[in-house]
Amino acid sequence: MTTQLQLGLDTFGDVTAGPDGALKPHAQVIRDLVDQGVLADELGIDFFGIGEHHRADFAVSSPETVLAGIATRTSRIRLGSAVTVLSSDDPIRVFQRFSTVDALSNGRAEVILGRGSFTESFPLFGFDLRQYEALFEEKLDLFAELIRKTSVTWRGNLRPPLRDQQVFPPIEKGGLTTWIGVGGSPESVIRAARYDLPMMLAIIGGPPQRFRPFVDLYHDAFERLGRPVRPVGVHSPGYIADSDAEAVEEFFPAYKQMRDRIGGERGWAPMTREEFEREVAGGSLYLGSPETVARKIAATAKGLGLSRFQLKISAGPLAHEKMMRCIALYGREVMPLVREMLG
Numbered sequence: 001m002t003t004q005l006q007l008g009l010d011t012f013g014d015v016t017a018g019p020d021g022a023l024k025p026h027a028q029v030i031r032d033l034v035d036q037g038v039l040a041d042e043l044g045i046d047f048f049g050i051g052e053h054h055r056a057d058f059a060v061s062s063p064e065t066v067l068a069g070i071a072t073r074t075s076r077i078r079l080g081s082a083v084t085v086l087s088s089d090d091p092i093r094v095f096q097r098f099s100t101v102d103a104l105s106n107g108r109a110e111v112i113l114g115r116g117s118f119t120e121s122f123p124l125f126g127f128d129l130r131q132y133e134a135l136f137e138e139k140l141d142l143f144a145e146l147i148r149k150t151s152v153t154w155r156g157n158l159r160p161p162l163r164d165q166q167v168f169p170p171i172e173k174g175g176l177t178t179w180i181g182v183g184g185s186p187e188s189v190i191r192a193a194r195y196d197l198p199m200m201l202a203i204i205g206g207p208p209q210r211f212r213p214f215v216d217l218y219h220d221a222f223e224r225l226g227r228p229v230r231p232v233g234v235h236s237p238g239y240i241a242d243s244d245a246e247a248v249e250e251f252f253p254a255y256k257q258m259r260d261r262i263g264g265e266r267g268w269a270p271m272t273r274e275e276f277e278r279e280v281a282g283g284s285l286y287l288g289s290p291e292t293v294a295r296k297i298a299a300t301a302k303g304l305g306l307s308r309f310q311l312k313i314s315a316g317p318l319a320h321e322k323m324m325r326c327i328a329l330y331g332r333e334v335m336p337l338v339r340e341m342l343g
Contacts, residue, residue: 008047043331049082080110114181238286258316
């Protein structure tokens with residue numbers, strides 16, 4: 001873990017409810033996201049990430065465009081995806097879009113690359129789900145070349161080769177910070193180490209410490225490769241209110257609505273209040289008062305040796321105003337407490 005744990009926020013841009021209870025238009029949700037990113041910057045939060053989806057219940061299909069808007073209204077916060085579905089995109093275009101955000105933000109852009117937990121983008125952009133693994137592996141191989149070389153010569157199996165190809169705009173200073181999102185596959189852990197990239201663990205359920213073997217595997221892989229180990233981060237859902245009871249009452253209805261909608265598509269039983277409370281007590285739901293959430297983040301950071309923790313605050317129709325209050329508590333109260341607890 002680095003000297004000071006970086007503390008960030010993530011949102012998937014869920015379509016939220018307005019004051020009248022009706023769902024807001026996608027366009028207004030996107031404008032609200034920009035305001036959330038601006039507030040995070042004002043509060044000194046380290047990172048703001050936006051997810052990519054291609055379905056009606058999420059407003060953002062192009063995180064880089066929203067991040068570009070936030071970049072022009074902020075000055076210090078790092079801005080990135082959470083995640084970019086590389087398998088169904090073009091690596092060169094992904095690089096170009098993030099290098100553009102990097103230019104607009106004066107060097108604050110990041111990208112978290114993953115395969116995504118939804119598959120809508122594959123038929124939308126004409127990709128065969130039977131090539132799910134092959135697409136990600138080959139596109140990551142090309143992206144790794146793009147972030148390290150100004151002139152790329154590369155050959156794969158699924159797209160035409162490149163010869164002495166330059167890609168514009170280049171990163172102005174340094175390189176483009178690139179993470180590999182890992183959901184639960186040892187192969188993904190080894191892949192991140194093989195490409196010499198930091199690893200972002202998406203821990204959305206169960207005790208966080210069950211991912212310690214993945215962290216150990218990541219460290220062991222770098223040792224075998226003879227390279228210095230890269231940072232490890234965690235992305236997990238949560239919500240902060242003035243008290244534990246208030247956080248539960250405000251968050252549970254929206255979280256259950258989102259969880260049951262997605263779970264119904266995947267054959268999961270509806271979530272009970274008891275299941276929710278078990279996840280809050282001992283799982284990967286960082287929910288409660290500032291002190292409660294800070295203690296849980298600090299314990300996870302210590303247990304897994306983290307360089308960054310990202311709290312995913314969006315949850316179905318959870319109102320924008322509640323997320324703004326959550327962001328304020330995170331920046332003003334949770335972050336100082338976590339850093340005090342970590343010494």
